[in-house]
Amino acid sequence: MAAASGPVAGGVLVDALGWRAVFWLNLPVAAAAVLVTVRHIAAARPGAERSRLDLAGLVPGVLCLLGLAYGLNEAGASGWTSPTVLGAFTPAAAAGAAFAAIEWRRERNGGRPVLPPSLFRRVPFTAAAAIGVLLNLGFYGMLHLVTLYFQEVRSLSATATGLALLPCMALGIVSSPLAGRIGARTGPYVPMCLGLGIGAAGFAGWLAAGPHTPYLALLPALMCCGFGTPLCMPAATSALLEAAPADAAGVASAVFNVARQTGSTTGVALFGSLAAARPVAGLHAATVIAAVLYAGGAGAAWAVGRRVRPS
Numbered sequence: 001m002a003a004a005s006g007p008v009a010g011g012v013l014v015d016a017l018g019w020r021a022v023f024w025l026n027l028p029v030a031a032a033a034v035l036v037t038v039r040h041i042a043a044a045r046p047g048a049e050r051s052r053l054d055l056a057g058l059v060p061g062v063l064c065l066l067g068l069a070y071g072l073n074e075a076g077a078s079g080w081t082s083p084t085v086l087g088a089f090t091p092a093a094a095a096g097a098a099f100a101a102i103e104w105r106r107e108r109n110g111g112r113p114v115l116p117p118s119l120f121r122r123v124p125f126t127a128a129a130a131i132g133v134l135l136n137l138g139f140y141g142m143l144h145l146v147t148l149y150f151q152e153v154r155s156l157s158a159t160a161t162g163l164a165l166l167p168c169m170a171l172g173i174v175s176s177p178l179a180g181r182i183g184a185r186t187g188p189y190v191p192m193c194l195g196l197g198i199g200a201a202g203f204a205g206w207l208a209a210g211p212h213t214p215y216l217a218l219l220p221a222l223m224c225c226g227f228g229t230p231l232c233m234p235a236a237t238s239a240l241l242e243a244a245p246a247d248a249a250g251v252a253s254a255v256f257n258v259a260r261q262t263g264s265t266t267g268v269a270l271f272g273s274l275a276a277a278r279p280v281a282g283l284h285a286a287t288v289i290a291a292v293l294y295a296g297g298a299g300a301a302w303a304v305g306r307r308v309r310p311s
Contacts, residue, residue, distance in 0.1 A: 001173055003169050003172055003230075004166065004169040004170040004172065004173060006169070007147075007161070007162035007165045007166070007169055008159070008162040008163060008165075008166060009025075009162070010022050010158070010162060011157070011158040011159040011160070011161055011162030011163070012158075012159050012162070013025065014158035014159075015157055015158050015159045052112075053114075054103075054106065054111070054112065054113050054114040056102050056106070057099055057102045057103050057106060057113050057114045057115070058114050060095040060096070060098040060099040060102065061095070061096075061099040061114065061115065063091070063092070063095040064092050064093075064095040064096040064099055065092075065258070065262070066092075067088045067089065067091050067092025067095060068088075068089070068092045068096075068262070068265070069262075069265045070088045071084075071085045071086075071088030071089045071092060072265050072266055072268075072269035072270070073265065073268075073269055074088065075269050075270075075273055077276075079273075080273065099115075100117070103115055103116070103117055104117050114251075115251065115255065116248065116251065119244060119248060119251070119252065119255070122243050122244070123304060123307070124239060124240075124242070124243035124304050124307075124308050125240055125243035125244055125252070127239075127300050127301070127304045128236050128237075128239040128240035128243060128256070129240060129255055129256060129259045130259070130297075130300070131192065131196070131232070131236050131297045131300065131301060132236055132237075132240070132256045132259035132260045132263065133259045133260070133262055133263035133266075134196075134263060134293045134294065134296070134297045135196075135229055135232060135233060135236065135260065135263065135297070136259075136260040136261070136262075136263030136264040136267060137263035137264070137266050137267035137270075137290075137293065138199065138203065138229075138263075138267060138289075138290035138293050138294055139199070139225065139229045139267075139290075140263070140264040140267050140268060141264075141266075141267025141268055141270060141271035141272075141286060141290065142203060142206070142225065142267070142271065142286060142287065142290050143165070143168075144267070144268045144271060144272060145271050145272070145275050145279075145282065145283050145286050146165070146168075146206070146222075146283075147161055147165070148275065148279060149209060149279060149280070149283055150164050150165075152279055153211055153279050153280060154211075164215065164222075165222070167219060167222050167223050167226065168222040168223065168225055168226030169226055170226070171223060171226040171227040171230070172226060172227075172229075172230035174227070175195070175226075175227045175228070175230045175231040176230045176231070176233070176234055178191075178231060179191040179195065179230070179231045179232070179233070179234045179235050180234055182194070182235075183234070183235050183238055187305065187308070188235035188236070188238040188239040188242070188305075189235070189239065189301050189302065189304065189305025189308065190235075190305070191231055191232065191234075191235040192232050192235045192236055192239065192297075192298070192301040192305070193298045193301045193302050193305070194228075194231060194232075195227075195228045195229060195230070195231030195232025195233070195235065196228065196232050196294045196295070196297045196298035196301060197228070197294070197295070197298045198224050198227055198228030198231065199224065199225055199228030199229050199232070199294045200228075200290075200291045200292075200294035200295045200298065201224050201228075201291075202220075202221045202222070202223070202224025202225035202226075202227075202228055203221070203225060203287045203288075203290040203291040203294060204221075204287060204288075204291045205218070205220055205221025205224060206218070206221050206283060206284070206287040207284055207287055207288075208221070209221075209280065209283055209284070210280060211280065228294075232297075236256070236301075237253075237256055239301075239304075239308075240252055240253075240255070240256050241253065242308075243308075267290075270286075270289075271286040271289075271290075274286050
């Protein structure tokens, strides 16, 4: 419901108060979240075992993600080979290598790393994390371009664009619970394959988009994208948690969230750079990439699902 209301509320705020209002909206939401957490989320039990925070691994991990996110966001405007972008990617790669080395050494010596490398030796875990990247890369990258398409190519207002996106975003209200019902009977890999396949078909439908394409002709593509991705998301989360040891559930959940956010940042930057000069041609190129990624993800989910017994 929040995802469905976001584009519409954002469009209204942009048209009424300006784009800064979208960011100010986060402040009361965050304050309410902090209040609810403090009042209703239980603290650790007294005497419960606690491990020391792995600061040696955490710092280079954070620096890697910061450099990667900054470089990807700047790539669309400055170009992938600009000094700014390369200057962000180089230290990000070095920090990532340091993070991997520190975490591997800490786990080998019996410590508790912030991200245990042994988790990625589990094929279902790695596959689910990779699918988390693909989901957000394709969906949010395309959502970014579709927003630009409606506003810059079709000259819709921000509010009208939010309303145009409503059929896409609102279908998650239906498909997310449906994923749980299907997954409860079949395991998570069936809804993952279905969601990724439907999403791939939706992305391919955007090849029909042009400067004067009727909205109704684009509606099936919007609906498939909006139905398929939320159908896969809960199932992929479930698959990743099932593949992790019980005592690593918190780490596994964090890995999936980081994977998704990395995919979102990459998708917006990559697809935005494709459409910087030629919006429609860039949109078509991005749809092909997104459809291929989703189809590849469906194939990977099918292959892994054949090897895993549903729990």
